[in-house]
Structures are given as structure tokens and as C-alpha cells.
Amino acid sequence: MKTGILLLNLGSPEAPTTPAVRTYLREFLSDPRVIDIPAVGRWLLLNAVILPFRPRKSAEAYSKVWTPEGSPLLAHSRAFTAKLAAELGDEYRVVLGMRYGNPSIHSAVEDILREPLKELVVVPLYPQYASSSTGTALEATLRAIAGKWNIPALRTVPAFFDHPEYLAAMAENAAPRLAAFRPDHVLFSYHGLPERHIRKSEDTSGHCLSADNACCATYGAHNAFCYRAQSYATTRMLTERLGLDPARVSTAFQSRLGRTPWIKPYSDEVLVTLARSGVRRLAVFSPSFVADCLETLEEMTIRGTETFVAAGGEALELIPALNSNDTWVRSMASILRVSGQSHPG
Numbered sequence: 001m002k003t004g005i006l007l008l009n010l011g012s013p014e015a016p017t018t019p020a021v022r023t024y025l026r027e028f029l030s031d032p033r034v035i036d037i038p039a040v041g042r043w044l045l046l047n048a049v050i051l052p053f054r055p056r057k058s059a060e061a062y063s064k065v066w067t068p069e070g071s072p073l074l075a076h077s078r079a080f081t082a083k084l085a086a087e088l089g090d091e092y093r094v095v096l097g098m099r100y101g102n103p104s105i106h107s108a109v110e111d112i113l114r115e116p117l118k119e120l121v122v123v124p125l126y127p128q129y130a131s132s133s134t135g136t137a138l139e140a141t142l143r144a145i146a147g148k149w150n151i152p153a154l155r156t157v158p159a160f161f162d163h164p165e166y167l168a169a170m171a172e173n174a175a176p177r178l179a180a181f182r183p184d185h186v187l188f189s190y191h192g193l194p195e196r197h198i199r200k201s202e203d204t205s206g207h208c209l210s211a212d213n214a215c216c217a218t219y220g221a222h223n224a225f226c227y228r229a230q231s232y233a234t235t236r237m238l239t240e241r242l243g244l245d246p247a248r249v250s251t252a253f254q255s256r257l258g259r260t261p262w263i264k265p266y267s268d269e270v271l272v273t274l275a276r277s278g279v280r281r282l283a284v285f286s287p288s289f290v291a292d293c294l295e296t297l298e299e300m301t302i303r304g305t306e307t308f309v310a311a312g313g314e315a316l317e318l319i320p321a322l323n324s325n326d327t328w329v330r331s332m333a334s335i336l337r338v339s340g341q342s343h344p345g
Helices: 018-029 039-050 054-065 072-088 105-112 131-146 164-181 195-201 227-241 267-276 294-310 326-342
Strands: 002-009 092-098 117-124 154-156 185-191 249-254 281-285 315-318
Touching (some): 018 039, 018 054, 054 294, 072 092, 072 294, 072 326, 105 131, 117 326, 131 195, 164 315, 185 227, 185 294, 195 227, 227 249, 267 294, 281 294, 294 315
Parallel strands (some): 117 154, 185 281, 281 315
16 A cells, blocks of 8 residues: 655735635634634725735735746645655655645545545645644645545644755755855845734743743753744754854744734845845845745745845845745655654654
8 A cells, every 4th residue: 555645835826816816814713713703803904905906906816926827835835745756666656735725625635535445644745833824734635534434544744844854855955056146145035924823822931932032042941832933043054054054044934914913023024124224135034924825926036026126236146935846845755754654653
């Protein structure tokens, strides 16, 4: 029997059109792990505030980065799935599922469980853990599997933000681009989260989201599920691996939505601050995304560059995501093989 590998990612609309984006956003933002407020309030926010206006704006953004194969996220994810399957060989079966949109997690589970499996390994493609990404993808997967009469042995690959294979792939991907671009400063820009999401995960130390950054400055059992702490840990480890000057490295968080406080500092504000402080050539990592998508290609590369240059900067260089590059494919295969060897089953 084969080992099944179920890759999970966020998903995207079917097309860069207002109706398609509205359908996608309705599914995405109806998720109580994403907008974690009471159901009535979430319905009102979605239907009275977000859906009447945001789909058209988001469709315009998607149209700027859409590819002949569909959304960049879907295209890169499919390419990665195919290359990983080839790398792992005939003893594995690799299937892709998206939390929102298609191919759905439900259809992916139906596909991968068509034949008996020795084991099913669930791989959320999110380096850092968040309930609104990893958590909801795992919940949807478990719901889909729960209805099956025969359930194979299950294993989940944990957040890999500090895994040596992931860090090595990131460093190898970035090093030649940094050498060619020669930036004055490097910004690590992660997807943001509402502050309340962080506090719901970890608020036992008394320092959660404090001004002095005391809790997120270290990572351990006291903040094991803290997305912000995991992000800062990734920055520290990549800074060391790449031999960057910590004084010329910043961490920030992008893609905030609405008026509720999100984790700080905000990437768009940091872009302005860096340009006004004299940074002229800025390299940007997006280590929370393993595949380039709307947030990296439109929000950061297009709008981020406009913001940075308008504030006095000269050039912004986005370090591409790992996408389906060969090093990342081999790294993930190694993660899966090694973790499988240590699994007691």
C-alpha cells in the first residue's frame, strides 16, 4: 500500500472577476476561524460591509497577476504537487486540496482515499501556525475524513518555520538574488493576523503583544502556538543563515483587513519609514507564503513598490517564494521521509 500525502493551501477564486471573487470571499470570510466573532455579527460584517464593495477591488488586483494556468497560488501549488510526487516516487500518492475554492479539501480527500493507504500524511503548506490558516485547513480535512468507514493511520506535518530543510531552501533561493541586488535593508513581511487571534492562542506570559516585544523575542513552550513569535523566529534564523546584519533587517506584517487592531508593525507603514530613513534599495521576503500569490505579487511587488518609491526609495526587490523550485521539492520530500521514519506507526 502507498503512503498518501495531502497538501493543503488556502485557495483562490475561479477567475479574476467580481462574481468569482465574491463567491470565494463569501466562503473564505464566513469561516469562524477567520472572522472569529459571533455568527450574527460575522454575517452582517460580510454581507453589509465586505461583499458589496471588496470583490470588485480584489478582482482588479487578481487581474494584474493572473496567469494562463489560473491564479499564481494555484499554478505554483499544482506544479509543486507534481514535482513532489515525482521526487517521492511510486510508494507515495500526492494530492492537493485548497481550503477555499477548488480543488477543495473534500474532493482531495475523496480522491486520495479511493484506494487503501498505509498512512495519510496531511501537510498544511503554512510555515507558521495560525488557527485561521493551518487550524481551519486541518479542521476541514478531519471533517472530510470523519465520514469515511475506513480511516487510515493519520499524521500531520507540524509548522516548519524553524525546520532546517525549510530554512536551507529559503536561504538557497534568496542568496543569489540578494548578492545581485545588494540591498541597503531587508524586510521580512509576513501575513498579518488580528491581535485577538494571537491572544487566543497564547496569552499566559503576561507579555503578549507588549510594546517591548518581550514574549515574541523568544520562542518556546510558553508561546508554542504564537504565530507572531514563530515569524520573528524565522526572521532571526534566516538572518543568521544568510549572514545579514541584524541592524539592517526588519520584520513586519501585511494584509490587514478592517479597523480591528492587527499585529504590528504594519508592512505598508514600515515601507514608508524605511524609505524616509534613507533606505534606497530594499529586498523583501514573504516567509509565510511558500507560493507566490496575490499578497506577494500584487500587494507587495506592485503596491509595495509604489509606496516605497513614493516615500523616497529607489527600488524594491521581492525575493520570490519557494514555489516549485527543485531545492524546495527535495526539502519537503526530506521532511516527509524523516518525519515518517520517526513515526512510531
